[in-house]
Amino acid sequence: MRVPIFFKMRSPTIAAIILAALFGWQAPATAQTRIVAIVNGTPITSTAVAEQKAFVRLTQKKQMTDKEALAVLVDQTLVQQEAKRRTVTVSDSDVDQRFNGLAASNKMTPDQLGQGLAQAGTSARTFKENIRTQLIQRRLVNFRIRASSGIAEKDIAAEITERKQKGEAANxxxxxxxxxxxxxxxxxxxxxxxxxxxxxxxxxxxxxxxxxxxxxxxxxxxxxxxxxxxxxxxxxxxxxxxxxxxxxxxxxxxxxxxxxxxxxxxxxxxxVQDDTALRQEITNELAGEASKGETEKMMTELRQKALIEYR
Known part of the structure; x- marks a missing residue:
C-alpha cells in the first residue's frame, strides 16, 4: 500500500520540532546527493528522499523506509505534472500563508519553524512542497468530482449565502x-x-x-x-x-x-470579505462520499501512464 500524500498538520507536529531543537537532536550526515529516480523526465534526489523521511517522522510520528519516501515523492511529482498539464496552479502566497499560519498558530515565526525543520533533518522547502502538493491534489480531485457528480456553482453560491446569513462564515x-x-x-x-x-x-x-x-x-x-x-x-x-x-x-x-x-x-x-477558504470548504463538503476513492483512482491512472526510471 502506498503512503498517502495527505498529512495532518497539528500542534503536536510543531511541538516535536521544538523538542528536537531543545534537546539538540541533529540529523545524521547524509551521503553525496545522487539521482534515485526520474519521473517523466523530472529527477528525484537522495537528499529529497532523506528530507521527506524526516518530514514524515515529524508530521506523522512514524518512520519511513527510503522506498516509501521515494513512492511519496514520485506521487508528488506526478500530481504536479498533472496540475501543469491541466493548468491547475497554487500560488506561492497560498503556500506561504499556510506555512506562516501553522507557525503562528504554534506561536513561532516562519524563520523559527524553518530552523526547527532544518535541525530535525528536513527543510521549509520540503514542508512547503508537501503543502503545495496537498492543495493541488485536492483541486484536481475536486475538479474530477465536480465533472462527474454535477456539483453546480449555484449550489456552492447558495451554501455560501446561507452560512453568511447564519453568521457561520466569519473570517x-x-x-x-x-x-x-x-x-x-x-x-x-x-x-x-x-x-x-x-x-x-x-x-x-x-x-x-x-x-x-x-x-x-x-x-x-x-x-x-x-x-x-x-x-x-x-x-x-x-x-x-x-x-x-x-x-x-x-x-x-x-x-x-x-x-x-x-x-x-x-x-x-x-x-474581511474573502470567500476563498469558505468556497473551498463547501466544495469539499458537497463532494461528500464522491471523494472517497477518487484520489487513489486518479493516482493509479497517473502511475499507469508515467515513465518512471529508478536508479
Missing part, C-alpha cells in the same frame, strides 16, 4: 501582540507557576495593548514582541476559540511555550 483579521515572561530551559514547576501568576496579574490589569505593553516593559525578564496580524482561519482551533471569546484590549490566558510563559493581547479586530 476576522486580528492584530495581536505577544508578551513573554521568560523562563530558563526546562524550568521547575515552581518557576512556571510564579511566571504564570505574574502573567495573570498583568492580564487582569490591562485594558489596551498600549497599556499592557507599557506595564510589561517595566517588569523584569519580560519581552514585548512586535504586533502581528493574523486571520482567524490561520489560527489553530483552540487558540482561535480563545481569541474569538475576547474583546479588543483583553489578553489570552497565560500559556507555557518553549521559551517562557506567554499571553497574547488583542489589539484590533476587523471583519
Amino acid at each position: 476576522d483579521v486580528y492584530t495581536l501582540q505577544q508578551i513573554l515572561f521568560v523562563t530558563p530551559a526546562n524550568p521547575p514547576p515552581a518557576v512556571v507557576a510564579q511566571r504564570k501568576k505574574e502573567a495573570e496579574t498583568l492580564r487582569t490589569r490591562i485594558q489596551s495593548c498600549d497599556q499592557g505593553a507599557e506595564f510589561a516593559r517595566s517588569l523584569r525578564d519580560v519581552a514585548v514582541k512586535e504586533k502581528i496580524t493574523r486571520q482567524s482561519s490561520q489560527m489553530g482551533d483552540a487558540f482561535r476559540q480563545q481569541v474569538q471569546a475576547l474583546k479588543v484590549g483583553q489578553a489570552t490566558a497565560p500559556d507555557l511555550s518553549s521559551v517562557g510563559v506567554e499571553i497574547v493581547m488583542i489589539c484590533g479586530k476587523q471583519s
